[in-house]
Amino acid sequence: MTDNNLARSSTPRIAADQLHAYVSAIWERAGSAPREAELVADHLVAANLTGHDSHGVGMIPRYAASLADGQLQLNLHAEVVKDAGAVLTVEGHKGFGQVVAFEAMEAGIARAQRIGICAVGLRGAHHIGRIGHWAEQCARAGLVSFHFVNVAGDPLVAPFGGADRRIGTNPFCAAYPRPGKPPLVLDFATSTVAYGKTRVAYNQRKQVPAGALVDHEGVPTADPKVMHEAPFGSLTPFGGHKGFGLAAMCEIFSGALAGGFTTHADTLGTTNAIINCMLSVIVDPAAFDAPDAQAEADAFIAWVKASPLAVGTERIYEPGEPERVTRAEREANGVPVDAATWTQISAAALAVGMSADEVARWSALLQ
Ligand SMILES: NC(=O)c1ccc[n+]([C@@H]2O[C@H](COP(=O)([O-])OP(=O)(O)OC[C@H]3O[C@@H](n4cnc5c(N)ncnc54)[C@H](O)[C@@H]3O)[C@@H](O)[C@H]2O)c1
Incomplete structure (x- = not known):
């Protein structure tokens, strides 16, 4: 579930546009070009709005530490290192994931719109955050997408039957756009x-x-x-052997296939940097001979949502719906940020060069 249920009524809140301005200001102070700062703020605030606080502005301290470590690189862009028509290999150069993944998706979207499909292998990106953000970028362009991601060299998950950390929390994501309606967005870590x-x-x-x-x-x-x-x-791993299997395929598709790296003894990370590799398959639904596709998808969603509710259940959600519900609530009432997280963000803002007075002015907006 999203983190909405973790927010206490006493948790202070800040309006999303004010939080966005603060995040942009932090990264501009750190040295990011205005467009980079904007893309990072877009992503982190959207993660909070959708209820995934674990991938929102609370990541700023870790990003600042990665910058100080010389790992995260500012103002770098995605580089297409091989263009094979329907397959693009893209190098992230440890640039901000929020920038290089956005640019990799832009390239894949343009190609899929031209020839119907594009597989984009993005490697060496600094943390690309909430993967649903990239699926939503494809969906806004009217495209279906599937994303397989590894957290290269940063294991936290035991293999099914194993007793130590060997795999990242490797997320899987898929989205299906629906004209006139929000897209279906499935997006989860493969850990429980x-x-x-x-x-x-x-x-x-x-x-x-x-x-x-x-x-x-x-x-x-x-x-x-x-x-x-x-x-x-x-x-x-979630779902026993099945979740482990999906995590393993995420690792291979993203970390091996496109020339990135997988997690093993030679690649274990020792820094604050989170490095992601992502294989995205982007498909133009108009390329199929399927005039009834939308009606079929809608009929299926209506069918499952009409199921009688199980005991203890209040609602049946379609994929992506819990995030939309949380977004509507937080857009109206502000984004909750707990005091400990805000203190850590303030410390990161000071560390990248923001003055104490300026940090205090931004902090006054959290109420
Ligand atoms: N970049 C990285 O390295 C990395 C690594 C791991 C996870 N992540 C991100 O972390 C985020 C959180 O992952 P998570 O595993 O905690 O997500 P989660 O367990 O909250 O599952 C989210 C998915 O399940 C759906 N969902 C949630 N509750 C539902 C319900 N009651 N009924 C029907 N559908 C429901 C949501 O719409 C969404 O598609 C994701 O956005 C993921 O991309 C990123």
């Missing part, structure tokens, strides 16, 4: 719960759902401290 959600539970001294974690000996536990205190345990 996202790592960021174990941090929230740990800070709040809460347990995580049963089956989400194993300790350092592979024993199932609901205590999130195994992710935050040595000896470290692991996240589990």
Whole structure:
């Protein structure tokens, strides 16, 4: 689920446009060109608006640390290193994922609109955040897309049957545009719960759902401290062997196929940088001979939503609908940002050169 349910009524809020302006100002102060700062702010604030706070503005401290480490590179752009017509290989050069993934999608969208399909292999991108953002970019252009992503060299998940961290939280995403309606957007990590959600539970001294974690000996536990205190345990893949299999294919399709790298003993990361590789397959639905496609998709969605509700359930959601519900609420009432996260963002703003007075002025907007 989204992080909406984690927000307490007492959590302070800030209007989305003000948060966007603050995030842009931080990155411009760090040295980003205005367009780069805008794309980063677009992405991080949209992640918060959709309820995925684990991939929103709370990432700023980690990005600032990656910049200080000399890992994240500012003002770099996606480079098409091989153009094979329907297949593009794109190098991210450790540039801001919010920039290089946007540019890789732009290239793939233009090609798919011309010839019906394009597979884009993006490698070496600094963290590309919420993958649904890239599927939504394709959907706005009227295109279907599938995305397979690895978190290269940063394992947090045990293989099915294993007892230590060998795989990233490798997300899978797919989107289906519908003229006149919001797209269907399926977008999830292949771990049972996202790592960021174990941090929230740990800070709040809460347990995580049963089956989400194993300790350092592979024993199932609901205590999130195994992710935050040595000896470290692991996240589990969702859905047993099936989630593990999907995570493995995400790793190979994104990290191997397009010339990036996969996670193994030689590639384990030691910095604050999160490096993603992504294989995106972008398809123009108009290229099929399927005049009834939209009606068939709509009929199916209406059919499943008409199911009688199971005990304890209030609503049946289509893929992407929980995010839309949260977005509407947060656009109206502001984005909640907890005090600890705001303090960390302020420290990052100071670290990239913003004055204490300016940080204080922005902080006054959080109420
Ligand atoms: N860049 C990276 O390295 C990286 C790594 C891992 C995850 N992520 C991102 O983290 C985000 C969070 O992932 P997650 O696994 O916590 O997501 P999640 O468990 O909240 O699942 C989200 C998906 O499930 C759907 N959904 C949620 N509740 C539903 C319900 N009750 N009924 C029907 N559908 C429902 C949503 O519409 C969405 O498609 C994703 O956006 C993902 O792309 C990024």
